[in-house]
Amino acid sequence: MDVIKAAIEGEGGEARTGGVKRAVVIGAGYIGLAMTENLHERGVSVEIVKMADQIMPPLDRELTTTVENYLRAHDIAPHLRTAAAAFAERPDDRVRVDLKDNTFIDTDLVIMAAGVRPSRGLAVSAGLELGPRGGIKVDRHMRTSDPDIYAAGDAVEAEVEVEHTVLPGTWRIRLAGRANRQGRVAAENICGRDRVFESTQGTSIVKVFDMVAGGTGASESAGARTLGHVPHAQRDDAVRRRAPEAVDAQDAGRWHTAHEGGHEGRQGPESD
Numbered sequence: 001m002d003v004i005k006a007a008i009e010g011e012g013g014e015a016r017t018g019g020v021k022r023a024v025v026i027g028a029g030y031i032g033l034a035m036t037e038n039l040h041e042r043g044v045s046v047e048i049v050k051m052a053d054q055i056m057p058p059l060d061r062e063l064t065t066t067v068e069n070y071l072r073a074h075d076i077a078p079h080l081r082t083a084a085a086a087f088a089e090r091p092d093d094r095v096r097v098d099l100k101d102n103t104f105i106d107t108d109l110v111i112m113a114a115g116v117r118p119s120r121g122l123a124v125s126a127g128l129e130l131g132p133r134g135g136i137k138v139d140r141h142m143r144t145s146d147p148d149i150y151a152a153g154d155a156v157e158a159e160v161e162v163e164h165t166v167l168p169g170t171w172r173i174r175l176a177g178r179a180n181r182q183g184r185v186a187a188e189n190i191c192g193r194d195r196v197f198e199s200t201q202g203t204s205i206v207k208v209f210d211m212v213a214g215g216t217g218a219s220e221s222a223g224a225r226t227l228g229h230v231p232h233a234q235r236d237d238a239v240r241r242r243a244p245e246a247v248d249a250q251d252a253g254r255w256h257t258a259h260e261g262g263h264e265g266r267q268g269p270e271s272d
């Protein structure tokens with residue numbers, strides 16, 4: 001971050017934009033959007049490149065469209081359904097970003113915010129078993145395939161189907177709350193208590209200027225992918241068996257965007 005800050009501030013200090021007038025942010029997840037907002041507030045003109053057909057894939061499309069339009073209203077152009085194919089240095093010290101849709105953007109700064117990959121090198125060299133999604137396989141006590149080694153956080157993958165509160169299968173949700181709770185469970189077990197990590201429902205929230213978007217549980221598209229295209233009543237029934245309190249509180253599968261401090265919110269559809 002210090003390098004990015006120095007590049008933006010240039011010689012001018014915090015008060016003005018240095019040499020950076022234009023930036024391209026590759027990726028439009030939470031980190032890409034946070035970078036976009038901060039650069040924009042520094043007076044930098046930002047364009048976003050996203051391979052998927054929407055920003056923030058964990059949220060359903062009808063909600064992200066609202067956020068995309070809100071970005072456009074701030075003169076931030078999302079380039080969707082395309083990806084950066086090449087970077088070339090220009091004679092004027094700028095960078096040309098070639099996109100797969102045969103367009104290009106000349107820019108001063110490129111931010112790569114297209115995903116993180118936890119480091120598993122130590123676990124692999126220790127011969128620990130990995131799960132189907134490539135994470136370090138752990139049981140509900142956070143014990144790896146070596147009973148003397150515990151693991152927690154972004155790099156792990158539970159071997160049982162309780163990793164996600166409402167969806168079946170194993171999931172790798174890379175959020176701090178999950179990592180923190182898993183770390184506590186591992187520590188308690190190491191100290192002789194008997195604790196299990198139950199599940200996570202992946203609650204996340206992002207601020208984009210004055211708009212806030214967030215969700216918890218399963219998006220409709222993730223639900224459809226894993227539970228199939230079934231009517232809502234049946235799907236709720238499947239979810240209720242896994243997380244009765246979530247459905248009863250009408251939390252499951254519901255995503256929300258709202259203007260900060262505002263009265264009006266918009267919620268995901270309640271029926272198919």
Ligand SMILES: Cc1cc2nc3c(=O)[nH]c(=O)nc-3n(C[C@H](O)[C@H](O)[C@H](O)COP(=O)(O)OP(=O)(O)OC[C@H]3O[C@@H](n4cnc5c(N)ncnc54)[C@H](O)[C@@H]3O)c2cc1C
Pocket residue numbers: 031116119122152153154155174175176177179
């Ligand atoms: C820019 C950014 C913003 C984020 N914002 C949020 C947010 O707002 N909310 C949220 O919930 N989550 C957020 N996350 C995700 C969150 O940071 C992670 O889910 C969380 O930090 C995972 O914790 P961890 O302990 O598994 O891994 P880490 O926090 O990455 O810690 C792993 C540590 O292990 C060290 N390490 C790796 N290999 C070795 C080795 N061989 N020997 C010794 N040490 C080693 C690493 O240096 C590192 O310090 C964000 C992530 C990023 C990158």
